[in-house]
Amino acid sequence: MSDMSMCPSNLYLRLQASPAKKATCDYHFFNTFFYKKLEQAISYKGSDKESFFVKFRRWWKGVNIFEKAYILIPIHDDLHWSLVIICFPDKKDESGPIILHLDSLGFHQSSTVFSNIKSYLKEEWRYMNQEVVPTDFPIPDRIWKRLDRRIEEKIIAVPQQKNDYDCGLFVLFFMERFIQEAPERLKKKDLAMFGKKWFRPEEASDLRKKIRTILMDEFQNVFKSGHISESSSLSSDLGSYGAISFSRLGGLSTNGLHFECHIAHAKEVRVQPEKFGSEKVT
Known part of the structure; x- marks a missing residue:
């Protein structure tokens, strides 16, 4: 899927995030341009790195991402699409964020994706520690204090596309299906919802x-x-x-x-x- 096709993809994402959808107030959807900007921000080596990150924060201005249950980030790289879902468990679970990577071809390097997303969360955590009282978050204080060490990651087995051009459709269908089935806050046992038979590949292509x-x-x-x-x-x-x-x-x-x-x-x-x-x- 090309950059030109990001336009209908973003429109569809906006429709998924509409108030009529199930509990979307607990979700935050980044558009298809965000991940590239994230890569630029975390790889920036200038002496003004801190101010550079502050400017990058305009992408989620007014949103405390740590208050959300789920953050969804489409990834577009090397003419392929995959999806990251950042899950913030319930405060009672005493566990940190979990980063999920869903790829319908297994093409994107998950280790690189996890590293980038972790860096993003750590930078935002450092910034928020300077600006906001930790009790404002639905995250246990004990976890919050060591959040940079409590981020988990998981490669998710998902249905695989049968061609080399439906990756964008699969990402959109991943998101749609996840919104329909995800609990209010994800627990590790809920990861069983995923799998190679989560849905028929034809359902994504029909999108x-x-x-x-x-x-x-x-x-x-x-x-x-x-x-x-x-x-x-x-x-x-x-x-x-x-x-x-x-x-x-x-x-x-x-x-x-x-x-x-x-x-x-x-x-x-x-x-x-x-x-x-x-x-x-x-």
């Missing part, structure tokens, strides 16, 4: 049709008004692109329809349909 329908419905609504308003669910997802071709969205064939999105100003994106050839990218 392509669902996303296509969502996108087409959204754009049809846009055509009625001729623009995307600031309040539209598409606004922030399209705002980063000068043009979006549906034929390039992770294999989402759209029968030759090409949509040009012209940025008019900060609060509005004008949309015009345009016919093109039979190009199809999978």
Whole structure:
């Protein structure tokens, strides 16, 4: 899945995180651009490393990640997608955060992913220790004081894709299925919910049709008004692109329809349909 396909992916993530979804107030969803920024932040070697991290914190401004039950981070690297879920157990469990890595091809190096996510949590832990009273967190004081040593990691066995292009769909389906089945706070025994037979691979691949329908419905609504308003669910997802071709969205064939999105100003994106050839990218 290319950078261009991040737009519909982020739109779908936003829909998953909508208030109508089950207990999503206890989840925090980072978008598809976050992990690359995280890598840059933790690898930064300048003398102003601390201030650099403070600027990086704008990505979750106003959110105390340690209060959440789950943090979901899509990872895009080397033309492949996988998913990280950071789980913060219940205060009664007396255990630290657990980092889960879900990969439908086993392509991403889990050790590198775990190292990066651990570094991120440790940096945020150090920052929060300077700014906030530990009792503000649903984490036992004994665990909080040694949080940098209490972070666990787990490679999760999941259904595997049967081709080399459905990785993005699998990540979205991992998230959707997890939201449906996860308890309020994860306990180690709950890891049994995962496995190679968690769902049929075809269920993830079929998500392509669902996303296509969502996108087409959204754009049809846009055509009625001729623009995307600031309040539209598409606004922030399209705002980063000068043009979006549906034929390039992770294999989402759209029968030759090409949509040009012209940025008019900060609060509005004008949309015009345009016919093109039979190009199809999978």
